[in-house]
Amino acid sequence: MRANRGFYDAFEALDIERMRAVWLDAPYVKCIHPGSDVLLGAERVLASWKAIFENTASIAFEIADVRVELAGSSAWVSCEERIRATKDDNAPPSITAATNLFVLDRARWKLVLHHASPIHRRFT
Amino acid sequence: MRANRGFYDAFEALDIERMRAVWLDAPYVKCIHPGSDVLLGAERVLASWKAIFENTASIAFEIADVRVELAGSSAWVSCEERIRATKDDNAPPSITAATNLFVLDRARWKLVLHHASPIHRRFT
Numbered sequence: 001m002r003a004n005r006g007f008y009d010a011f012e013a014l015d016i017e018r019m020r021a022v023w024l025d026a027p028y029v030k031c032i033h034p035g036s037d038v039l040l041g042a043e044r045v046l047a048s049w050k051a052i053f054e055n056t057a058s059i060a061f062e063i064a065d066v067r068v069e070l071a072g073s074s075a076w077v078s079c080e081e082r083i084r085a086t087k088d089d090n091a092p093p094s095i096t097a098a099t100n101l102f103v104l105d106r107a108r109w110k111l112v113l114h115h116a117s118p119i120h121r122r123f124t
Numbered sequence: 125m126r127a128n129r130g131f132y133d134a135f136e137a138l139d140i141e142r143m144r145a146v147w148l149d150a151p152y153v154k155c156i157h158p159g160s161d162v163l164l165g166a167e168r169v170l171a172s173w174k175a176i177f178e179n180t181a182s183i184a185f186e187i188a189d190v191r192v193e194l195a196g197s198s199a200w201v202s203c204e205e206r207i208r209a210t211k212d213d214n215a216p217p218s219i220t221a222a223t224n225l226f227v228l229d230r231a232r233w234k235l236v237l238h239h240a241s242p243i244h245r246r247f248t
Contacts, residue, residue, distance in 0.1 A: 028193055030202050032221045035244035038189065038202050065162065069152055069236070071227050072196035076237065078154050078162050097156045099223055099239045103195050112193070113200065115223045117241030120159035 001068045003102050003109035004077045008061045014053040020046055024103060024110035032115040034096050060087040073104040081116065095119045125192045127226050127233035128201045132185045138177040144170055148227060148234035156239040158220050184211040197228040205240065219243045 003022070010018035023029055023042055030038050031045040033052075039045050062082040069076050077100040082093035101113040127146070134142035147153055147166055154162050155169040157176075163169050186206040193200050201224040206217035225237040 028191070030191070030223075032202075032223070032241065035242065036221070037204065037219075037243045037246055038221050040191070040202075067152070067154070067164070071198045074195045074198040076225060078156075078164075078237070080161065095161075097160070097162050097239070099154075099156070099225075099237065101200060101223075101225070113202070113223065115221070115239050115241065117156065117239065118159065119161045122161055 001075065001077055004100055007100060007111055008063055012059060012061055014056055016050050016053055019049045022111050024105055024112050026112065030113045034116050034118045058086050060084045062093065074101065075109060076101045125199065125201055128224055131224060131235055132187055136183060136185055138180055140174050140177055143173045146235050148229055148236050154237045158240050158242045182210050184208045186217065198225065199233060200225045
């Protein structure tokens with residue numbers, strides 16, 4: 001799904017204006033960073049990304065197990081984020097499980113919820 | 125939202141049949157337990173709840189900061205789960221952030237995604 005890829009592209013680019021364009025500009029959008037509580041509203045969510053980008057020198061994502069579901073004007077993506085400092089970093093990646101929920105807004109899919117959580121173990 | 129309350133009621137009751145009734149019986153439903161990866165499909169998801177219930181003597185939820193958004197036949201809830209062994213347990217609760225996504229199925233809201241993650245810190 002292109003909108004989901006756009007989110008990770010903006011994150012990799014550490015580009016706050018591209019990240020702003022990914023999100024719906026609405027007071028009800030929500031973002032849950034790994035280990036954190038819910039941030040509510042586009043303003044707070046974008047401020048968090050700005051803080052993250054300002055404190056990140058470089059980041060590279062490999063996105064795996066992408067599953068997209070569609071119901072009317074909503075779509076949600078589940079995926080695994082494999083995160084390294086750079087694309088050719090040989091260290092084991094940090095792995096998170098992500099839920100990204102999009103709504104259709106004037107014919108464009110806009111992110112309204114991002115929930116990412118560290119994967120510490122495989123559920124058997 | 126009653127369907128969201130029904131999920132936590134089934135969890136507190138440790139009742140697998142009530143939990144089964146909460147979920148849509150579909151191969152695309154997903155569950156992310158705290159610290160774990162994505163479980164895909166009603167069968168695997170229900171098996172995980174069965175394992176949890178069999179290994180839990182008692183559990184009590186206080187659900188806070190509930191926010192419900194609706195878009196057509198989809199609805200999603202963000203909330204904070206404050207979890208104790210019993211309702212009158214005085215120990216500090218475990219706190220998780222939860223995203224619960226429901227779709228309308230024959231006039232009933234059915235859970236299609238539960239994503240819960242530990243809150244280790246408040247994002248400032």
